[in-house]
Amino acid sequence: MMAVISLYYRYLERMTGAGRGEIIQRLPMFGSDIERVEEDHVDVEFFPSRPDLFSVEGVARAMRGFLGLETGLPEYRVTPSGISFSIDPGLACIRPYLGTAVIRGISLDEEAILSLMGLQEALHWALGRGRSKVAIGIHDLDRVTPPFRYIAEERTRTFIPLDYDREMTMEEILEEHPKGRAYADIVKNFPRFPLIVDARDQVLSFPPIINGELTRVTGESRNLLLDTTGTDERAVMTAVNILCTALADAGGRIESVDVSGSHIPTLAPSTRLVSCAECNSLLGVDFTPEELSLLLEKMRFSAEPAGGDKVRVGVPCFRADIMHDWDIFEDAAIAYGYEHFRTEIPPTFTIGRAHPVITIASAVRSLGSGLGYQEVIPFTLTSERVMYGKMQRPVNPATLCVLHPITEENTMVRTGILPLLIETLQFNRHRELPQRLFAVGDVVAGLATFQKAAFVSLHPAADFSEAYAVADALCRELSIPYGTEGSEDPAFIEGRRGDLMKNGRVVGTFGEIHPAVLNAFELEHPVAAVELDLTAVPGYPSGLGTP
C-alpha cells in the first residue's frame, strides 16, 4: 500500500542540483524503496504518510535538505488574485469542502507535466482515498471567467466532459464516461450533483468525477486554476498546499482566491514548540537544542532553540503527517541517519514464560511424531463444501463466514481440522503409502478461537482399531480421563466410529472414514482418523480467544 512515483532524471537532477547516482543511493535512507532503475527514470515507492513526496518537485525539495544543499523552511509567496469562489450551502451534506488557488506564469515541459499528472493521481489515491475524501481539478484559467461558483446542480445539467466532443447530462456521464463509471459510487445517491461553473455559467468540473473539456490543460497553458473538493477539510487543504508548493517549485506564482471571505491558500507554516529532552528520551540520544535544530532544518523545517530544552519548529504547509511532536522527532532521527544509532539491548529484566496453549500444542506435536505421523500445516480458511459437504456432515451453526470472500475455496474459518487433513491426503494421493499425517492449530466456534488436533492414517490396512489405539494413546499421554460412546458422526462408517467423552461432553471423534467421504476426496484406501478438542487437556486455560 504505497505510492510508486516515477522520477525522470533530467528534471530530477535539474530540480535537485545533484546527480542521479547520489540521489538514488541516499533515497532509501530517507524513507523510500527503489522499485526499478530505468534508463530515463527511477520508480520509487514512498510512504502514504508523505504525499508531499509524490512529485519530482517534492522529492527534489526534500533531497536538497537531506543532502545539505539547501536547508530550512522553503518560503512560498502568495499574493491575492482578486478572484472569488462561492460555495452553495446545498453542498453541506454532499461534498462540503473546497480548496482552490491560482497559479500564474507557469510553463510546463513534458517532464513537468508527467510529474504533475503523477502527483494528481497519487494524491487521489493516498490522500483522496480514491477521490471520495478529496478530488483534484486543474484548469486553464484563461478559458473561463471569474468569479467561480461551486454549486449543487440538477443531475440533468449538461456539459462536454474531458475527452468527449458532445454535451452529456451528469447522469449520462456516470453511466457512459469511463471516469463516471469508475467513481459513480461516490455521488450517485445524492439528489443533486456537485458542479463548478464560471461567471458565464460555463462548466469547469463535475467533482469528483471529471473536468469539462473547456478548461483542458496543455503545454500552452500559462495560468491555472486549481480546485480540490471533498468531505474532509484538512485533507482538502493539504492537497491544495502540496499541489501549490510543487507548482511554485516548477516556476509558478501562487495567488490566493477569496472563498467565502477567507483567502486560500496561505501556504503558511504551522508552529510547534517541542522539547529536546523528550526527543532525547525517545531516541536514546543527547542532542542539544542547537543540534536538534540543525537536524530538523535538513528535513526542511525551520527550527531554533527557544530557551531551556525547547525548540521552536516551523512545519511546512505540505507536511500532512506531522500530527504529534514525535513525528518531528522521527524526522530528526532520519536526518541523523538510522545507520548512525549505536544499538543497545534493552536492560529490561523479565522471565520468559511459554503460553500453556502453545505448550500443549507442542506436546501434541511431539506425540504425533512419536506415533510416526508427519505434521502438516493446513490453511484455516476453507469452504462449507470441504468442511461439511464432502464430509457428509451437517453445517455447524457456529460457522464463522467472511463477508466478502474472494474465492469459493475461502468462505469461512475452519471449525475442525480433520476435513483439511483429508484434503491434504487428496493433494498427496500419488505419494508413497502409508501416509500418516497430523495437524494441530486454531479453529473457531462463532467468534471463539481454540485449538484442535487431528490425525489421519491412509494405507490398505487402516481400520477402526488403528484409530482407537491412536485416540487412546493421545488421551493417555495428554492426561485426559476419557470414556467412549457410540458416535453419530456421518463422516465415519457406522459401527466403526466412537466419540471421546469427558465429563459428559464430546471432546473428540475417531474411527474409519466413510467410503463416500473417501470417494468425495478421491482417496483409494481406507483412512483411520482421530480428531481431538484440546480444551479437554487439563491445564488448557478457559475463557481465552473470544473478542
Place this chain on the structure above:
Amino acid sequence: MELSLNEKRLLKALEQVKSGDPDTLAARVGASRDQVVQYAMLLSDRGLARVEKTADITYTLTAEGTLYAREGLPERQLLARVEGRVPMAELTKHPLSRIGIGQMRKKGWITIRDGVVERTGKDAPGPDELALRDLSLGGEGVRELIKRGLANEEESVSYRIAITPAGEQAAGEGLDLSEEVGTLSREQILSGQWKDLRLRRYSLGTLPKKVYPGKIHPYQRILDEMRQILLEMGFAEIYGGLAQSSFWNFDALFQPQDHPAREMQDTFFLKETVPVPPGFERVRDMHVHGGTTSSTGWGGGWSAEKAEQCVLRTHTTSLSIQHLVSHPEPPVKVFCIGRVYRRESIDSTHLAEFEQLEGIVMDKDVTFRHLLGFLKEFYGRMGFEGVRFRPGYFPYTEPSVEPEVYVDGLGWVEMGGAGIFREEVRAPWGVRYPVLAWGLGVSRVAMLRLGLKDLRLLYRTDIDLVRETPSWHPASPPGPGGE
C-alpha cells in the same frame, strides 16, 4: 571374500562333477533349480564358477491351431466348396466363411466379381500351411501362425554351470559346511549357543529400505526456533482469538477509520459485532482531536458502530495492545506467533493467511536505540549476521523502522517492521512508558531457509517436502552456545 553356506555347498558339488545343469546340481545341493542358478551367479561373480546361458525357442500350437492342423486352415476347408462359379451369398452361409473368404482373397486363391466367386487356380499350400504340419520349420510360416493366434513362441533358458580353476583351488582349500543362522533367538542368547553359531553376514552394498520418521513440519520447526529465542530473551508468550473487533484491530492502534486497510477490499470483515470496551471514549477523542497529547488526531468523525464490526485479525498487534491495556505497569515483554489474514488473491507470493511474529517491550527509559539493539540481537540469533535499519511507516508507530537482513545472493531483504507505539496508542490506557514494538512475516524467513519459491507450499503440504527436508540442516543457525 566370505562364501555363504549355500555357495559353499554348490562349490562342493561342482568340485565333484566339474560341470552340470541346474537340475542335476539341485539334487546334489538339496535346493531348488532356481536357487542353484542364483548361487551359481554369486559364485560366478567371485570367479569361482562359470555360468553359460543358452536360450532355446520352441513353438507350440494353440488349441485352435491344433484343430486346424487336423482339419486344414479355414480358407483351405472353404476352398473345397468353390466349384466353378459360386454365388457369394451361398458361400457366406458356411460357418468358416468369416475367416475363410478374407484369407482366400488375401492369398489370391479366388476372385469375386459381381457377387460371384471363382478360383484363380493359384492355391498351392503356402509356408503357413507347411509350418502348421511341422512347426520346427520356423520362419515366415510360423510367424504368420503366431500372428493369427494359432501358435505360441516360448523361450526356454537353460544353464550350464562349470567350476573354474579358481573354484577348484578354493574348494581344494577346504570348505566349512557348518550351518549359518539368520536371526538370533532368545534361546541362543541365553544359553550361550551363540558362541558356536555362524551368523549370516549382510552386504553393505544392499541399500536399506527408506523409512520416513514421523516429524514436525519444517516450517513449524522454524516457528519453534523463533519462539525458543524469544523465551530465552525473557519474553512471555501471549495467545488470542482469530476474530477481533475493529476496535482492537484498528482503532486502538490509531488506525484512522477511513484507512485503506479498513476497506473491505483489504480485510476479511465478519457480520458479527462486539460492543466497544469501557474506555473507548478516550480512543475516540484521540482519533478526533488528539486527546490530552500534543497530537492533532485525525480530525473528522469517529463511529463506534464501525469499531464494533469484527474482522479476521490483520495483525497480532491486536493482542499486544489488549495485553498492554490489562498490564499498564512496567515492565511488559510479550510476544505472539499466530495466523493473520489479508483479503488477497492467492498466488505464489501472496496468501490470504500467514504467520506473524510480533512482540512488544514496555519499560521505563527504553528508547529507539534499544529497539534497534533488540532487533539486531533477534535477527542475529536467527542466523542473520548483517542487519541494517531504514526509515519505515506504520500508522501506530513513531519513529518507525524497516529492518533488513543481508542474504547471500539476494542482498538486503526486508524483514518486517518495527517502531515505538505512538503516544496516541498508549495514552488512552494510562500506559506511561515507551512501548517498543516489532512484527515479522515469518513465512519469508521460512522461504529463505527451505529454499521455496512458492509460499503456498508451506500450507498446502506436499508430504514429500516434509519427508525429504532434514530435521537438522547445516543452514540452520548455530544453537545457543554454538556461536
